[in-house]
Amino acid sequence: MSIQIQRLISAIALLGLPACTTATSENAFSGTSSGGMSDSEGSDEGSAGGATSRVHLEAPMMVTDGQVAFLTASGSIVEHPQAYIAGKTFYAAVFDGGFAQGLDLPLAEHWGTVPDDLSIAATFDVTLPDGPYDVSLIVYTETAIDPATTDPESVPIPVAGELSAFTLSQDEIRDGDPSFANGVVRVNVAGSDATVTLSNRADPDDIGASFVDTILVVP
Numbered sequence: 001m002s003i004q005i006q007r008l009i010s011a012i013a014l015l016g017l018p019a020c021t022t023a024t025s026e027n028a029f030s031g032t033s034s035g036g037m038s039d040s041e042g043s044d045e046g047s048a049g050g051a052t053s054r055v056h057l058e059a060p061m062m063v064t065d066g067q068v069a070f071l072t073a074s075g076s077i078v079e080h081p082q083a084y085i086a087g088k089t090f091y092a093a094v095f096d097g098g099f100a101q102g103l104d105l106p107l108a109e110h111w112g113t114v115p116d117d118l119s120i121a122a123t124f125d126v127t128l129p130d131g132p133y134d135v136s137l138i139v140y141t142e143t144a145i146d147p148a149t150t151d152p153e154s155v156p157i158p159v160a161g162e163l164s165a166f167t168l169s170q171d172e173i174r175d176g177d178p179s180f181a182n183g184v185v186r187v188n189v190a191g192s193d194a195t196v197t198l199s200n201r202a203d204p205d206d207i208g209a210s211f212v213d214t215i216l217v218v219p
Helices: 003-015
Strands: 036-040 053-060 067-071 077-081 089-096 108-113 119-128 131-140 163-166 185-189 194-197 214-217
Touching (some): 067 214, 089 119, 108 119, 119 131, 185 194
Parallel strands (some): 053 194
Antiparallel strands (some): 036 108, 067 077, 089 131, 131 163, 131 185, 163 214
């Protein structure tokens, strides 16, 4: 493991976010996405015999009068112009449910560019058996990245002010399933495709609900 990957794992662990790193894969594949560039496969363990289901990510951001609001970990609200978020690079990955941060590789990952309408959408092009999975999303608002030239062994560390998937809800954890870490959202595959839906929930009158399936500012 390179020193760069070790630093990435350590830094993200301090942020409470998943270590979204992957080893170079001999197999690359294309997925369908909105504003997407590429998908790559980190592990073939999810493609077990008989697996036919896929995981989809949908993250349409709400815009009000040209402004986009996001919660911080402290519950305060940060606003950005819509044009500031559009065109930024995003990274998404799907892991086995309850994966070990810094140890387990993603089953699939996706790089893309946030479209003008801020509606991120991606399909992880790996077939999965029934079970729990954890999905991460990072939007690099501060770090300049060309998604067409990203190195799968050099996923940048998200810095303060960038955006990450987050939820406080435990509703998707079924009896006997593992818990999940901060910075990911649980999705359960059960005989058909499954979709994770996120949005920038930032309602000052209902902070509790705003921390469910949201896009949070990285502290």
